[in-house]
Amino acid sequence: MPTALTALTIHELTERYRRGDVKPSDVADAYLSRIERLDGDVGAYLAVTHDRARAAARAADERYRAGRPLGPLDGAPVSIKDVFCTRGVPTTCGSKILEGFVPPYDATVVARLEAAGAVMLGKTNMDEFAMGSSTEHSAYKLTRNPWDLSRVPGGSSGGSAAAVAGELGLAALGTDTGGSIRQPGAFCGVVGLKPTYGRVSRYGVIAFASSLDHPGPLTRDVRDCALVLRAIAGVDPHDATSVDEPVPDYAALLDQGVRGLRLGVPREYFAEGLDPEIERAVRAAIERLRDLGATLEDVSLPTTDYGLAVYYIVAPAEASSNLARYDGVKYGLRAPGGKDLIDMESRTRAAGFGAEVKRRIMLGTYALSAGYYDAYYGRAQKVRTLVKRDFEAAFARVDLLLAPTTPSVAFKHGEKEDPLAMYLNDVYTVGGDLAGLPAISVRCGFSSNGLPIGLQIIGRPFDEARVLRTAYSYEQATDWLARRPELA
Amino acid sequence: MTIFQTVIGLEVHAQLLTRSKMFCGCATTFGAAPNTQTCPVCQGMPGVLPVVNRRAIEFAVRTALAFDCRINAACRFARKHYYYPDMPKNFQISQYEEPLAEEGHLDIELADGTPRTIGIQRLHLEEDVGKLVHEGTLETAQASLVDFNRAGMPLMETVSKPDIRSPEEASAYLRAFRAVLVYLGVCDGNMEEGSLRCDANVSIRPRGTAELGTKVEIKNLNSFRNVQRALEYEVKRQADALSRGERIVQETRLWDADRGHTRSMRSKEYAHDYRYFPEPDLTPLALDARWIDEIRASLPELPRARRRRFVSQYQLPAYDADQLTQSRALAEYFEAAVTAGASPKATANWTMSELLREIAADDEDAIRRSPVSPANLAGLLRLMDEGTISGKIAKDVFGKMVQTGDTAQAIVEREGLTQVADAGAIRAIVDDVIARNPKAVADFKNGNAKAAGALVGQVMKATQGKANPALANQLVQEKLTKM
Numbered sequence: 001m002p003t004a005l006t007a008l009t010i011h012e013l014t015e016r017y018r019r020g021d022v023k024p025s026d027v028a029d030a031y032l033s034r035i036e037r038l039d040g041d042v043g044a045y046l047a048v049t050h051d052r053a054r055a056a057a058r059a060a061d062e063r064y065r066a067g068r069p070l071g072p073l074d075g076a077p078v079s080i081k082d083v084f085c086t087r088g089v090p091t092t093c094g095s096k097i098l099e100g101f102v103p104p105y106d107a108t109v110v111a112r113l114e115a116a117g118a119v120m121l122g123k124t125n126m127d128e129f130a131m132g133s134s135t136e137h138s139a140y141k142l143t144r145n146p147w148d149l150s151r152v153p154g155g156s157s158g159g160s161a162a163a164v165a166g167e168l169g170l171a172a173l174g175t176d177t178g179g180s181i182r183q184p185g186a187f188c189g190v191v192g193l194k195p196t197y198g199r200v201s202r203y204g205v206i207a208f209a210s211s212l213d214h215p216g217p218l219t220r221d222v223r224d225c226a227l228v229l230r231a232i233a234g235v236d237p238h239d240a241t242s243v244d245e246p247v248p249d250y251a252a253l254l255d256q257g258v259r260g261l262r263l264g265v266p267r268e269y270f271a272e273g274l275d276p277e278i279e280r281a282v283r284a285a286i287e288r289l290r291d292l293g294a295t296l297e298d299v300s301l302p303t304t305d306y307g308l309a310v311y312y313i314v315a316p317a318e319a320s321s322n323l324a325r326y327d328g329v330k331y332g333l334r335a336p337g338g339k340d341l342i343d344m345e346s347r348t349r350a351a352g353f354g355a356e357v358k359r360r361i362m363l364g365t366y367a368l369s370a371g372y373y374d375a376y377y378g379r380a381q382k383v384r385t386l387v388k389r390d391f392e393a394a395f396a397r398v399d400l401l402l403a404p405t406t407p408s409v410a411f412k413h414g415e416k417e418d419p420l421a422m423y424l425n426d427v428y429t430v431g432g433d434l435a436g437l438p439a440i441s442v443r444c445g446f447s448s449n450g451l452p453i454g455l456q457i458i459g460r461p462f463d464e465a466r467v468l469r470t471a472y473s474y475e476q477a478t479d480w481l482a483r484r485p486e487l488a
Numbered sequence: 489m490t491i492f493q494t495v496i497g498l499e500v501h502a503q504l505l506t507r508s509k510m511f512c513g514c515a516t517t518f519g520a521a522p523n524t525q526t527c528p529v530c531q532g533m534p535g536v537l538p539v540v541n542r543r544a545i546e547f548a549v550r551t552a553l554a555f556d557c558r559i560n561a562a563c564r565f566a567r568k569h570y571y572y573p574d575m576p577k578n579f580q581i582s583q584y585e586e587p588l589a590e591e592g593h594l595d596i597e598l599a600d601g602t603p604r605t606i607g608i609q610r611l612h613l614e615e616d617v618g619k620l621v622h623e624g625t626l627e628t629a630q631a632s633l634v635d636f637n638r639a640g641m642p643l644m645e646t647v648s649k650p651d652i653r654s655p656e657e658a659s660a661y662l663r664a665f666r667a668v669l670v671y672l673g674v675c676d677g678n679m680e681e682g683s684l685r686c687d688a689n690v691s692i693r694p695r696g697t698a699e700l701g702t703k704v705e706i707k708n709l710n711s712f713r714n715v716q717r718a719l720e721y722e723v724k725r726q727a728d729a730l731s732r733g734e735r736i737v738q739e740t741r742l743w744d745a746d747r748g749h750t751r752s753m754r755s756k757e758y759a760h761d762y763r764y765f766p767e768p769d770l771t772p773l774a775l776d777a778r779w780i781d782e783i784r785a786s787l788p789e790l791p792r793a794r795r796r797r798f799v800s801q802y803q804l805p806a807y808d809a810d811q812l813t814q815s816r817a818l819a820e821y822f823e824a825a826v827t828a829g830a831s832p833k834a835t836a837n838w839t840m841s842e843l844l845r846e847i848a849a850d851d852e853d854a855i856r857r858s859p860v861s862p863a864n865l866a867g868l869l870r871l872m873d874e875g876t877i878s879g880k881i882a883k884d885v886f887g888k889m890v891q892t893g894d895t896a897q898a899i900v901e902r903e904g905l906t907q908v909a910d911a912g913a914i915r916a917i918v919d920d921v922i923a924r925n926p927k928a929v930a931d932f933k934n935g936n937a938k939a940a941g942a943l944v945g946q947v948m949k950a951t952q953g954k955a956n957p958a959l960a961n962q963l964v965q966e967k968l969t970k971m
């Protein structure tokens with residue numbers, strides 16, 4: 001039964017693969033036919049890579065038949081956010097300006113997943129250049145939240161989160177620059193992990209804001225998350241900002257419990273603007289962790305209020321630089337009718353970028369301009385250092401921080417037309433990006449209208465193991481995962 | 489009439505002799521087919537990241553140490569933004585506020601021997617851009633093509649202080665600068681192929697004033713001669729303008745070597761805002777002090793020091809020492825020949841007159857591959873010294889050594905060129921020559937001493953140059969005085 005197969009997690013599936021109950025091709029086919037049937041409603045995918053998926057699944061079949069699987073991801077279907085370069089597969093980053101671009105190389109994380117035997121199902125929809133919190137800024141299509149098709153899946157990794165939630169994918173890769181893994185994770189009720197900056201290679205990840213971009217997994221449960229993280233983490237000679245820290249076997253460390261862990265509750269994360277239903281759910285989750293043996297402590301992150309302001313200087317500044325290369329000369333769109341080079345480039349960028357991307361290029365260009373640099377970019381970097389110090393001070397007292405992932409649950413399409421209202425969605429997630437800390441979002445309840453709520457767990461740099469183990473303890477102690485969205 | 493003082497600063501871009509590019513693994517060979525030495529990184533594809541070439545850092549540190557610069561242990565890269573299709577990312581990874589090295593100097597000597605110290609303000613690393621190829625001329629082209637082979641090649645930019653006071657000094661600075669780089673083995677110094685490129689900032693001010701005049705940047709100075717010509721033109725243009733009561737506009741001008749003038753490219757109002765900011769894809773470089781010390785210890789002897797040593801150690805005239813240290817390969821050639829046993833002065837003479845007739849002094853490779861090895865040159869000089877061959881024969885033998893690569897000994901033996909030093913044999917020829925030249929003998933008797941020379945010449949000719957010239961001369965003199 002296809003439905004039954006797509007309801008299983010990676011660790012459940014690979015166990016069956018090993019027993020020979022089911023083979024990777026059956027699972028790939030089950031997903032491909034479910035995508036065929038239901039993705040018209042959800043709109044999670046920009047491209048489905050049927051042939052590549054079937055070929056990879058058949059190769060995995062062979063390995064299991066020969067009794068030599070590659071490891072815990074062999075034969076696991078994965079969906080890749082369209083921000084990751086995939087050799088031979090069109091990669092648009094959700095933008096018209098990259099229409100027709102076919103990368104000649106694979107992003108390191110994609111190569112690592114495929115080397116571990118994962119089966120790529122396709123490329124998922126996203127806000128253009130990962131700029132947005134609803135996936136409504138995609139130049140190509142709308143993505144709907146599987147829990148309520150009238151609502152957004154969050155963003156920018158909205159396609160990845162919707163795929164995993166709607167059983168149109170099993171595990172997915174996303175990127176988190178201001179919250180783009182955790183926020184859609186919360187909106188769609190899936191696990192979303194933003195690893196430490198430098199933990200996972202950015203090579204082949206189409207850059208939005210280089211110092212803030214974090215690739216990471218979105219999965220059904222915490223164990224799957226641990227498995228995918230282990231496969232993609234580790235130093236990469238192609239990424240000078242990746243860090244040569246050992247990669248532990250995260251899944252093996254999940255069972256250690258939370259007894260004795262000191263958990264901090266930052267008071268600034270429960271401020272005005274937080275939906276009371278979310279506050280109730282998150283506080284209940286915190287109590288649950290105390291019941292499991294952790295100790296709680298109130299902490300303060302006084303610079304929290306400045307996080308968004310800093311983020312909206314640094315991220316657009318870096319974006320204005322990273323996006324300069326899209327000029328119609330080398331790849332992607334070239335607008336017709338240009339009278340000369342500059343006219344061609346202007347027309348291409350005018351036609352190729354959406355309004356939100358243009359807004360951020362303008363903001364970023366301004367922030368880096370002669371005479372404004374010190375007041376904006378320079379100052380923002382200084383405040384960013386203060387934000388980091390806040391976290392360092394908190395982590396001198398506690399092992400982890402607990403907070404809501406978002407101030408509200410998934411909103412309706414078109415509800416947040418005002419860019420500032422949209423930006424406020426990132427209020428609890430940007431801090432982790434600015435400080436480069438590992439942070440996860442896990443399901444911790446539902447709103448009265450049946451929408452998932454996310455609990456955020458933030459850890460010290462390179463302490464993903466403790467973040468995952470705490471999330472796992474909570475997940476095991478609750479039965480939130482039993483509830484599944486119903487698609488036609 | 490106001491007397492002006494010229495103030496010049498030079499910015500030199502040197503392409504480093506690393507095997508791979510600055511931020512990716514692509515090869516750096518010159519002259520490959522367009523876009524064959526490229527990869528996603530140096531084509532600026534979406535998603536790529538730079539990784540610093542450690543060898544390029546080492547070369548820059550080596551150069552900075554040679555110029556006595558202060559090395560900044562913590563330096564970092566920055567992005568410099570402007571739109572141009574030869575630059576794939578539309579920004580260049582360069583260095584801005586935290587360059588690799590600062591505050592050095594280069595000591596030069598002018599043609600008349602005057603020593604000058606030119607300050608070096610900064611030295612930093614960056615990536616080169618690609619090349620545009622226009623279909624036809626720039627003005628008439630219907631399309632332009634981009635070749636990214638050069639994009640991402642490591643470039644070292646060195647900015648002098650405005651310490652240069654004349655176009656001749658600028659040219660001397662550039663020559664000395666180039667020699668240091670070539671000695672260090674960090675750059676091939678080839679200006680025609682663009683391995684070494686020079687821009688100049690030039691201004692003039694009334695002599696005696698402290699304030700600098702408005703500076704003009706001159707681009708496209710692609711040879712020593714052009715540096716001097718362009719600056720001479722520009723200094724005169726500025727002096728003429730000021731003398732007419734005009735003001736100098738701060739601008740960038742392009743040197744047109746064919747027309748022999750500079751022309752305006754863009755004025756200050758159109759200057760780019762490069763929007764520099766620290767390159768977020770690269771962590772700041774932390775240069776290890778021990779590594780810098782290792783590089784310092786491995787520095788070769790530099791041109792000036794070697795020139796001084798050649799004078800003191802080998803008692804060479806300053807002119808010879810200067811000529812022989814023009815390039816590292818030439819100096820090494822000279823020393824190798826001396827080590828093989830040849831006399832320093834004779835080696836210097838033969839290297840300057842004979843070797844450099846065949847090979848250009850700055851063609852390092854050709855000198856290293858010279859068909860006449862230093863040991864073979866020493867062998868040739870030894871045969872001459874021992875009297876086996878005459879100087880005249882030696883020159884012929886050198887020519888044959890160039891053609892065949894054989895030793896002098898082998899050529900002399902094969903061709904029977906050994907000098908005839910047997911007095912009996914030569915005396916017979918002398919008798920014969922004197923018998924056949926009564927007129928010359930009569931001239932000599934009438935007091936024309938030169939006539940004896942002509943007779944010696946005849947003897948040499950009769951022996952195909954193999955007679956020992958001194959002996960031949962002695963025997964002719966003897967015979968004539970006895971007559």
